[in-house]
Amino acid sequence: MSTLINGPTAQAPLGTVPEPQSALPLSIYDLTVAYHRKPVLWDVSVDLPQGKLVGVVGPNGAGKSTLIKAVLELVPSASGRVLVFGKPYRKSRHRVGYVPQRESVDWDFPVSALDVVAMGLYGKIGWCRRVTRKYRDIALAALERVGIADLANRQISHLSGGQQQRTFLARALVQDADLYLMDEPFAAVDAATEKAIVQILHDLKSAGKTMVVVHHDLQTVNEYFDHVILLNMRIVAAGPTKEVFTTENLQKTYGGKLTLLDQASEAMGREGRS
Amino acid sequence: MIAARPSLVLLLLVTATLGPSVAIADEQPTTPTSHRSITDRTVDWPTWQQWRRVLLLEDYNTRVVLLGTTLLGVAAGAVGNFTLLRKRALMGDALSHATLPGVGLAFVCTTLAGGDGKSLPVLLAGAAISGVLGLAAIMFIRNATRLKEDAALGIVLSVSFGAGIAVLGVAQQMKTGHSAGLEGFIYGKAASMGVLDAQLIGITGLIAAIVCMLLFKELRLLCFDEAFAGSRGYPVVLLDVVLMVLVVTITLVGLQAVGLILMVAMLVIPASAARFWTERMAVMAVISATIGALSALLGAGMSAVFPKLPSGAMIVLVATAGFLLSMFFGPARGIVMRAVRQWRMELKVQRHHLLRAIYELLEARGTNQVDGANGESPLVRVSELTAMRSWSSRQLGSYMRRAQSHGLVCRDDSGGVRLTRRGFKESEKLTYDHRLWELFLTRYADIAPSQVDRAADAIEHVLDAEMIAELESLLPQRNDKNVVPPSLHPTFATPSSE
Numbered sequence: 001m002s003t004l005i006n007g008p009t010a011q012a013p014l015g016t017v018p019e020p021q022s023a024l025p026l027s028i029y030d031l032t033v034a035y036h037r038k039p040v041l042w043d044v045s046v047d048l049p050q051g052k053l054v055g056v057v058g059p060n061g062a063g064k065s066t067l068i069k070a071v072l073e074l075v076p077s078a079s080g081r082v083l084v085f086g087k088p089y090r091k092s093r094h095r096v097g098y099v100p101q102r103e104s105v106d107w108d109f110p111v112s113a114l115d116v117v118a119m120g121l122y123g124k125i126g127w128c129r130r131v132t133r134k135y136r137d138i139a140l141a142a143l144e145r146v147g148i149a150d151l152a153n154r155q156i157s158h159l160s161g162g163q164q165q166r167t168f169l170a171r172a173l174v175q176d177a178d179l180y181l182m183d184e185p186f187a188a189v190d191a192a193t194e195k196a197i198v199q200i201l202h203d204l205k206s207a208g209k210t211m212v213v214v215h216h217d218l219q220t221v222n223e224y225f226d227h228v229i230l231l232n233m234r235i236v237a238a239g240p241t242k243e244v245f246t247t248e249n250l251q252k253t254y255g256g257k258l259t260l261l262d263q264a265s266e267a268m269g270r271e272g273r274s
Numbered sequence: 275m276i277a278a279r280p281s282l283v284l285l286l287l288v289t290a291t292l293g294p295s296v297a298i299a300d301e302q303p304t305t306p307t308s309h310r311s312i313t314d315r316t317v318d319w320p321t322w323q324q325w326r327r328v329l330l331l332e333d334y335n336t337r338v339v340l341l342g343t344t345l346l347g348v349a350a351g352a353v354g355n356f357t358l359l360r361k362r363a364l365m366g367d368a369l370s371h372a373t374l375p376g377v378g379l380a381f382v383c384t385t386l387a388g389g390d391g392k393s394l395p396v397l398l399a400g401a402a403i404s405g406v407l408g409l410a411a412i413m414f415i416r417n418a419t420r421l422k423e424d425a426a427l428g429i430v431l432s433v434s435f436g437a438g439i440a441v442l443g444v445a446q447q448m449k450t451g452h453s454a455g456l457e458g459f460i461y462g463k464a465a466s467m468g469v470l471d472a473q474l475i476g477i478t479g480l481i482a483a484i485v486c487m488l489l490f491k492e493l494r495l496l497c498f499d500e501a502f503a504g505s506r507g508y509p510v511v512l513l514d515v516v517l518m519v520l521v522v523t524i525t526l527v528g529l530q531a532v533g534l535i536l537m538v539a540m541l542v543i544p545a546s547a548a549r550f551w552t553e554r555m556a557v558m559a560v561i562s563a564t565i566g567a568l569s570a571l572l573g574a575g576m577s578a579v580f581p582k583l584p585s586g587a588m589i590v591l592v593a594t595a596g597f598l599l600s601m602f603f604g605p606a607r608g609i610v611m612r613a614v615r616q617w618r619m620e621l622k623v624q625r626h627h628l629l630r631a632i633y634e635l636l637e638a639r640g641t642n643q644v645d646g647a648n649g650e651s652p653l654v655r656v657s658e659l660t661a662m663r664s665w666s667s668r669q670l671g672s673y674m675r676r677a678q679s680h681g682l683v684c685r686d687d688s689g690g691v692r693l694t695r696r697g698f699k700e701s702e703k704l705t706y707d708h709r710l711w712e713l714f715l716t717r718y719a720d721i722a723p724s725q726v727d728r729a730a731d732a733i734e735h736v737l738d739a740e741m742i743a744e745l746e747s748l749l750p751q752r753n754d755k756n757v758v759p760p761s762l763h764p765t766f767a768t769p770s771s772e
Contacts, residue, residue, distance in 0.1 A: 036420075072505040090507065098505040105499045109359065110555045119495050123506050128488045155553035171502075192744060 023086030025050050025179040025210040026071065031080030033063070033070045038269030039078070040066050042234040048227070051208045053201055055215045055225035055241070059254050062232040064214045065101065068181045072098055084179060094123070097177035099168050101184050107157045113167045114139050114152040120171040142170035147196050162193030169197060180204065180211045187216060198224060221245055233265070328578045335469055336578055342472030342479070343464055343531045343574040343585070344567045347540065349479035350528065351566025352486040353520045354541035355548065355559045359497040360517065363545075364424070365412070367538035368431040369518075370525040372408025374438025374534055376400035377459050381445050391445075392455065394471060398526055401459075405522045408434055462533030462586025464574040471530055478527045482520050483563065493517060494555055531574060533586035539593060540566060547597040550604025565600075569593035621676065623735050628673045629682065629701035630708060631662040632693055634761075637705075642758075644698045651693035653686060702758060708734045709759045710745045716762060718748070723762045 026048040033041040041063040048054055056064050069075045071082050073089050084092040097120075117139035118131045125135055143149045146166040151159060159167065165185055172180055186194055201211055201224075215221060221228055221241065228245050230236040230253040237249040327333045331340070357363055380400025385391035408430050415426035442456055458466055467475070486493070495503045496513045504510045525537050532540055548562035573589030602610050632654050636642040641652045660670055674691055677683045682697030693701055711734050712726045737745075 069501070072501075074501055074504045093505075093507050096505070098502060100499065100501050100505075104501055106361075109498050110549065110553050110558050111494070111498060112554065115494075115555075116498070119499070119502065122491060122495060122508075125491070127492065129491075131491065190744075 024048060024083070025085060026212065027083040027086075028067075028071070029081045029083075031067075031070060031082060032078045033066050033075055034078045034268070035066075035075075036269060039265045040233065041070065042265075044080070044231075044235050046229060046235060046238050048210060048212065050210050051205060052210055052226040053205055053224065054210070054212045054227040054229060055221050056212060056229045056231055057215055057218065057221060057245075057253070058231035058236075062253075064231055065183050067231065068098075068183055068212065068214065071181060072096070094175075095178040097172035097175040097180040099172045099180065099182040099185055102161065102165055102168060102187060104183075107159075107164060109156065112153050112155055113143060113148065113159060113163075113170075116156060116167050117142050117170045117174060120174040123175075138174055139170070142173045143167070145173060146170045146200065160190070162189040165189050165193060166196065169200065173200075178209055180209060182211065182213045184214050184216060186213075186220075218250070325579060328575055338469050338472040338476075339464055339467050339578065340571055340574055342467070342474075342476035343570045343589075345476040345479035345483070346524065346528050346531060347479075347544075347566035347568070347570025347589075348563045349482035349486075349520075349566075350524050350540035350570075351544035351548075351563035352483050352559055353517070353524055354543075354545040354566070355555070355562045356486070356493045356497055356517055357521060357541055358545040358549075359494075359555070360514075362517075363542045364427050364538070365518065366521050366525060366541040368412060368427040368434075369405050369408055369522055370529070370534040370537040371431045371438070372411075372434040373401035373405045373525060373529060374459070375434055375441055376402065376404025376407075377456065377529075378438050378441030378445055379404070381456060382441060382448065385445075385448060392452075394474075394530075397459070398529075401526050401529060402522065404434065405525065409518055409522065458533070459529045460533050460535055461584040462529075462531055462536060462589070464531040464577050464585035467530055475527045475531060478523060482524055485516070485520060486559070489513075489516065490556070490559070531570070531585055532589055533584065536586040536590045539590040540570070543590070543593040543597050544569065547593075547600035547604075550600040550607045552606050565593065565596045569596060619735070624673050625677055625680070625682070626704050626735055627663060628659070628670075628677055629693070629697060630704050631659055632683070632691065633698075633701035633705045635659070635662070636693075637758075642702075644693065644695050649695035650684060651698050653688075653690040653692055656689045656691065659691070704734070706758045707737055707742060709761060710742070711737065712762050713759065714745050714748060727763055 024047050026046075028044055028046050031041060031044040032039060040061075044067065056067065058064055066075060070077050071084070071089060082089060085095055086092075089096070114136060115131075118135055120142075121131070121135045121138060125131060140149060140152055143152050143166075146169050148159075148163050148166050148170075151163060156164060156167065165187075169182075169185060172182070185197055189197070201213070204211060205226075213225070215224070222245060225241050227239060228241045229238040230244065230249050232253045236253045237244045328336055331337045354363075354366070357365060377397050377400055380397050381391040383400075384393070384396050389396070411430050412423070412426045415421055415429065416423050445456065455466070492503075492508060492513060493516075495506075495508065496510060496517075500510055503513070521541065524541070525534070528537050528540060544565035545558070545562045547565050548558045551561050552558050569589050569592040572592045573587075574585045576588045576592075577583050577585035600608065602608055605611055632651070633642060635654050635658055636651055639652070644651050656667065656670065656674075659665070660667055665673075674683060674685055677697070678685055681694060682700060683691050683693055685691050708731075712723075715726050716723055
């Protein structure tokens with residue numbers, strides 16, 4: 001039941017992508033993920049075309065973050081296969097940028113915004129080496145790009161929610177990736193930040209990058225995303241926003257979990273617990 | 275360019291200091307140091323010679339013991355920095371307690387086998403094995419059950435301590451061997467350390483500190499954002515293991531000096547204290563290591579002068595003094611500094627209130643401008659101002675004195691006050707911000723105009739330029755910066771008495 005959003009033939013060769021065009025940025029086949037044996041994602045299959053802004057939409061607990069974490073191999077998958085640019089994630093890690101949920105870290109941590117952005121460069125810097133001037137300049141340029149270069153040396157708890165989100169985005173930008181996975185970058189940000197982030201996403205798109213964005217605000221889905229994945233433990237629908245983002249599909253996504261699927265999942269969870 | 279360079283220099287320096295010691299130590303006709311370290315339990319009150327010996331570092335033994343303990347303090351401070359920020363501060367406590375059964379069993383088994391039960395390598399090997407088993411038990415409980423980590427730590431800590439005490443009880447019942455001195459591992463007894471012990475501690479501490487320096491960047495990433503580190507391909511589990519191995523190693527070599535009960539203090543207190551001094555992790559690590567070093571040095575020194583005082587307790591007490599000092603006077607987060615900042619904010623709010631009150635009084639009279647050759651505003655009477663807010667005349671007097679010293683107002687002998695040109699400019703800006711914020715609140719936050727003055731009051735003092743700009747963009751009709759919008763509600767300055 002692979003849901004092909006857009007076949008590989010449909011994409012135009014965009015700009016400066018070095019790898020062969022044939023490999024899709026992200027191809028998920030039959031992915032199942034379980035926590036403590038309780039499944040949170042069932043048989044998810046989806047192919048993403050290149051150079052698109054893809055929204056992932058679904059109710060709380062639908063497995064949106066889990067989907068991203070499973071792609072990044074941060075949570076083990078029970079079954080299924082994920083290919084990033086035609087290879088397993090660990091082989092194409094350098095082409096993937098990740099923006100975790102803002103709440104996932106302790107913002108009281110003693111680092112500056114610049115320190116956080118520089119973390120995106122650690123892979124390039126290498127083990128046991130210090131963050132030199134050259135890399136600090138790259139990080140500063142990324143902060144400039146998200147509009148908070150003047151706050152570079154501020155400790156991160158002294159940033160507003162929107163500024164913290166921009167810091168995380170800048171950290172992903174320095175990786176200069178081809179596929180970006182973003183977990184709720186618009187959550188609890190001010191209007192100015194939302195506008196700034198949307199602008200950056202569009203810039204990235206015109207450079208041929210692909211973005212998968214977990215999103216909560218249904219009102220802006222039509223405006224922001226070319227494609228949308230409606231997720232509630234399984235894929236309800238996936239495809240171009242205009243075709244897929246319908247009232248009917250939304251009702252299927254948000255109108256409670258499929259009773260049988262939910263019961264089965266609960267039962268498996270109970271098994272796993274005992 | 276490589277972080278290794280300063281650490282190499284450090285290594286050379288310390289090997290240079292400790293290096294000749296081996297030769298000297300061998301020349302000394304003493305019993306094997308590892309043996310003496312535990313059996314030497316004689317109690318003396320400090321004589322003048324002992325004071326001099328410690329204070330002037332005359333004695334080679336004292337010198338090495340103090341240097342070794344200090345390096346332990348450096349390492350514990352540096353490693354503790356990471357465990358604290360990884361929110362694993364108590365892991366060290368559980369691990370140190372987990373070493374006790376190993377110490378006891380190593381003694382019992384070696385003695386039964388006819389060996390020297392108190393040879394330090396044997397005891398440390400036992401401690402290491404049971405420490406690692408304790409770590410494994412914590413991991414197992416956490417991963418295999420749904421118990422949280424704090425429960426796992428509590429279980430392992432108490433069970434292993436109980437088991438350890440029981441084994442030590444058995445050891446004391448044994449006919450062969452002489453278990454006296456093993457308690458040194460519980461409370462710490464730096465004075466009983468021999469030169470070789472101290473060298474072992476010092477070099478291990480140094481290596482641990484160097485590992486912290488080399489992996490600083492990676493460990494910082496692990497502590498801050500585990501998921502991101504994982505997504506970048508960093509071996510998160512391996513890094514965590516490295517951190518735990520550092521903790522176990524420091525605990526092991528610190529057993530003799532600090533003792534297993536108080537070892538956690540060396541890992542937690544210097545790092546917690548350092549957090550009050552800085553918002554930068556690298557600086558925090560240096561401060562934490564320094565506090566650790568000073569506590570270890572002073573604590574072990576005191577214990578050397580008064581052999582009855584366990585060095586562990588002394589080290590912890592010194593570290594606590596450092597912590598209290600930091601908690602109150604730390605420039606970044608200390609309580610006093612926070613109070614000072616709050617007090618400054620309070621003064622700023624009062625200044626804003628005074629200036630806006632004067633401006634609104636002038637505005638109500640239609641004389642809100644500076645004129646005249648001296649560039650001052652018309653006079654406002656103090657009695658008018660006291661009517662504006664619930665100010666006592668004493669409070670108002672102190673606000674005005676302060677505003678005058680800032681050059682914002684000039685007071686008149688007749689009990690009136692005028693805004694200077696600068697004061698007028700600022701008061702106009704403040705009133706502008708206040709009204710803008712009021713407009714925003716009524717329009718976007720649905721707050722009634724009668725309530726809006728107070729709501730605006732709470733926030734306007736923290737508005738920065740960026741927020742003002744955003745307010746202006748939201749309220750486009752207010753794009754003329756030079757015009758203060760009219761108030762949405764009657765200001766107190768518009769009484770009929772005018």
